[in-house]
Amino acid sequence: MKIVALLWLVGFTAAVTIVDSGLASACMYYINQFEWDCATSSHGSACLFTNVNYMGSVAHCIMSEGNSQGEIDHAYVHITKRAMLKGNVEVLVAQVEAYAENATAYLRAPPTNVSEVLYSPVSVDEAAFVVYRESFKQILHHVFKTTWFGWGLVFFWLVLLVLLTVENALWTFWHASLMPATVGKAVQKHLLPVTFVFGLSRLDLVIMAVYVVQTVVCTAVSYTVSLPNVYINDVYFLTLDLIGYRSGIISFSLMPVAYIFGIRNNPFCILTGLPQAVFIKYHKFVALIMSLEALVHSAVWTAYAIHDAGLTVYQALNYWQWGIVGTVVLFVMIGQSPRFIRNHMYETFLVLHKVLGCVFIVAMWYHCIGFGWMGWIYSLIAITVYDRVVRFFKIFFINRGYTQITVNVVDDKICKFVIPKSELHDVFYKPGSHIYISFYHTPIWYTFYQSHPFTIISSPVTSGDSIIVYARIKKGITGKLGKLKTDSCGNVEMWLLIDGPYGGGVETFGESEQLVGIAGGLGLSALLPQFYASPKGAVLHWVTRNLADIDYLAADLDYLRARGTDVRVYVTNTLEKSVLTEEKLKYVSVVSDRPDVDQWVAEAQAEGLAFNKKDIYLYCCGPGHMDNDVLKSVCERTDIALAQRLHYRSQNFQW
Ligand SMILES: Cc1cc2nc3c(=O)[nH]c(=O)nc-3n(C[C@H](O)[C@H](O)[C@H](O)COP(=O)(O)OP(=O)(O)OC[C@H]3O[C@@H](n4cnc5c(N)ncnc54)[C@H](O)[C@@H]3O)c2cc1C
Numbered sequence: 001m002k003i004v005a006l007l008w009l010v011g012f013t014a015a016v017t018i019v020d021s022g023l024a025s026a027c028m029y030y031i032n033q034f035e036w037d038c039a040t041s042s043h044g045s046a047c048l049f050t051n052v053n054y055m056g057s058v059a060h061c062i063m064s065e066g067n068s069q070g071e072i073d074h075a076y077v078h079i080t081k082r083a084m085l086k087g088n089v090e091v092l093v094a095q096v097e098a099y100a101e102n103a104t105a106y107l108r109a110p111p112t113n114v115s116e117v118l119y120s121p122v123s124v125d126e127a128a129f130v131v132y133r134e135s136f137k138q139i140l141h142h143v144f145k146t147t148w149f150g151w152g153l154v155f156f157w158l159v160l161l162v163l164l165t166v167e168n169a170l171w172t173f174w175h176a177s178l179m180p181a182t183v184g185k186a187v188q189k190h191l192l193p194v195t196f197v198f199g200l201s202r203l204d205l206v207i208m209a210v211y212v213v214q215t216v217v218c219t220a221v222s223y224t225v226s227l228p229n230v231y232i233n234d235v236y237f238l239t240l241d242l243i244g245y246r247s248g249i250i251s252f253s254l255m256p257v258a259y260i261f262g263i264r265n266n267p268f269c270i271l272t273g274l275p276q277a278v279f280i281k282y283h284k285f286v287a288l289i290m291s292l293e294a295l296v297h298s299a300v301w302t303a304y305a306i307h308d309a310g311l312t313v314y315q316a317l318n319y320w321q322w323g324i325v326g327t328v329v330l331f332v333m334i335g336q337s338p339r340f341i342r343n344h345m346y347e348t349f350l351v352l353h354k355v356l357g358c359v360f361i362v363a364m365w366y367h368c369i370g371f372g373w374m375g376w377i378y379s380l381i382a383i384t385v386y387d388r389v390v391r392f393f394k395i396f397f398i399n400r401g402y403t404q405i406t407v408n409v410v411d412d413k414i415c416k417f418v419i420p421k422s423e424l425h426d427v428f429y430k431p432g433s434h435i436y437i438s439f440y441h442t443p444i445w446y447t448f449y450q451s452h453p454f455t456i457i458s459s460p461v462t463s464g465d466s467i468i469v470y471a472r473i474k475k476g477i478t479g480k481l482g483k484l485k486t487d488s489c490g491n492v493e494m495w496l497l498i499d500g501p502y503g504g505g506v507e508t509f510g511e512s513e514q515l516v517g518i519a520g521g522l523g524l525s526a527l528l529p530q531f532y533a534s535p536k537g538a539v540l541h542w543v544t545r546n547l548a549d550i551d552y553l554a555a556d557l558d559y560l561r562a563r564g565t566d567v568r569v570y571v572t573n574t575l576e577k578s579v580l581t582e583e584k585l586k587y588v589s590v591v592s593d594r595p596d597v598d599q600w601v602a603e604a605q606a607e608g609l610a611f612n613k614k615d616i617y618l619y620c621c622g623p624g625h626m627d628n629d630v631l632k633s634v635c636e637r638t639d640i641a642l643a644q645r646l647h648y649r650s651q652n653f654q655w
């Protein structure tokens with residue numbers, strides 16, 4: 001029993017390193033070497049923290065060895081925290097001060113034989129104390145370094161985001177850029193092409209590679225320790241301990257980055273003008289690095305524990321168990337995130353992902369509550385709460401809560417939602433925004449917790465007080481909508497909660513600028529707002545499989561054509577040619593093969609040269625490879641020597 005208690009004590013002191021007050025730690029370690037009549041107690045720590053002689057010695061050591069009042073006060077506070085954490089003993093700072101004062105009158109010199117049981121406070125032997133002071137100075141210096149390594153990995157993203165924000169502002173207000181035009185074009189030509197690695201661009205890979213290098217360097221360098229060290233007097237263990245701290249703190253520094261990149265109301269979407277899909281990409285990347293650091297942290301401490309007091313001793317400790325929960329949760333989250341799983345069961349993925357995200361916060365809370373670093377955990381809570389509050393505001397204030405709408409099941413492929421605009425719609429929404437919809441309809445009541453993104457169309461053709469959403473019927477909730485019982489016109493009334501707006505905004509173009517659109521299927525919805533804003537002289541290519549698509553968008557296409565857009569529709573279904581009216585044949589052609597988008601880019605470039613257009617904006621949104629084909633063509637056709645420039649603008653925001 002005694003041995004177990006002792007082991008427990010050893011294990012606990014070793015694990016809960018003191019990386020907060022070097023002075024307090026040095027004093028405690030110095031005083032701990034003596035015998036305080038607590039060896040037989042089954043609550044060793046509690047016994048020590050209530051022993052007036054022990055506390056008097058420690059407090060007096062702090063008072064006499066501290067270099068400044070600030071350092072001394074900090075050390076006193078540290079003692080009160082230790083007493084609570086290790087012994088569950090409540091001591092006030094004033095009491096520690098009183099211990100120090102009172103001990104002065106009772107001090108004796110430290111015994112030569114450390115196993116002598118002491119019944120009065122001891123003074124500090126200056127010569128012997130030097131090594132204690134130096135040992136913790138070293139440890140503290142390591143922690144200080146590690147903290148800055150961690151911040152460095154946060155600053156990496158901050159710098160990148162600041163640059164992107166400045167670039168976005170320059171472009172939005174003055175059509176200017178931080179990069180000279182030739183550099184911009186070179187980047188576009190050589191770094192924007194998509195690679196075979198997870199569909200990432202070369203630019204993505206460069207950014208990620210630089211970051212990986214920074215992380216590896218920050219995790220691996222600068223572990224010089226000098227012995228003797230009273231904390232751990234063994235190079236191997238001391239280094240293990242420091243690696244454990246380094247990887248843990250780096251992992252912590254990445255937590256807020258991973259969280260903020262993942263939330264719906266990511267403020268950087270607004271600042272940089274980049275779609276959420278880009279941030280989700282980096283959310284995955286940062287989360288992966290963070291989890292690997294957490295794994296290193298866990299592995300190193302496990303190795304440490306095995307060689308120290310043994311795993312069983314550590315496994316009994318709360319913070320240890322929560323640490324295991326945290327690391328396991330991270331890898332469960334990664335394991336359930338690959339695309340094929342998401343595509344199969346998106347909703348299950350999403351719900352589990354959010355629940356585990358919260359479990360992780362709880363686990364980290366209990367993992368660290370006694371050690372510090374809680375600021376990082378508060379930041380996670382703040383980010384999560386902020387997202388929920390903004391969502392609540394958007395749902396119940398901007399979009400006035402529950403809204404009754406009409407869903408029109410057009411055919412087995414498309415549903416059309418007509419949503420009356422809220423009073424605040426025009427204040428908050430920009431053209432091209434998207435919203436998240438939750439359905440509250442009795443026959444599909446069990447889907448109420450889901451929230452699906454859709455692009456809204458504020459069409460100038462239809463009435464001004466409603467917005468339209470076209471939803472492609474897929475397998476999940478949209479499949480269920482397609483099977484609902486409707487009236488004879490295909491309509492069904494239901495209630496919704498709408499969360500929005502997200503994204504959006506359109507560009508305006510000058511005389512020397514040309515707008516070209518390339519859309520596939522329903523992707524056209526995402527391009528329409530941009531074309532409504534500047535229809536004159538624009539060219540719009542739209543590939544679609546069925547004629548019905550043209551019917552329900554015919555009014556919008558006519559609107560654009562009447563205002564000077566060159567609309568060209570391609571139907572990839574030869575069977576349907578016969579039903580085309582003469583009017584439609586003016587802009588619809590039936591093709592047997594999927595059209596070659598590169599040809600359209602080439603044409604836009606040639607026409608641009610002929611009509612003196614310096615900048616050509618290629619807006620695209622289509623299924624599958626279509627966007628990548630446009631991008632590939634834009635990159636290949638970018639000519640650095642030419643004054644003309646092609647701009648690729650994907651409106652496909654799926655992740
Ligand atoms: C910014 C944005 C705008 C969009 N605009 C439109 C639009 O105007 N018209 C349209 O038809 N579709 C649009 N989509 C796609 C639309 O959100 C999905 O097709 C729809 O959620 C599928 O629902 P489901 O349950 O029937 O799909 P399922 O058949 O269950 O899943 C099909 C795929 O849809 C995606 N998906 C499913 N649920 C979600 C979700 N909650 N959040 C994000 N993606 C999800 C997943 O990639 C999944 O693999 C948009 C998507 C995004 C991200």
Ligand SMILES: *[C@@H]1O[C@H](CO)[C@@H](O)[C@H](O)[C@H]1NC(C)=O
Pocket residue numbers: 052053056102103106120121
């Ligand atoms: C002062 O210190 C001595 C020696 O540690 C102790 O016996 C005594 O109880 C203390 N007095 C107070 C008031 O704490």
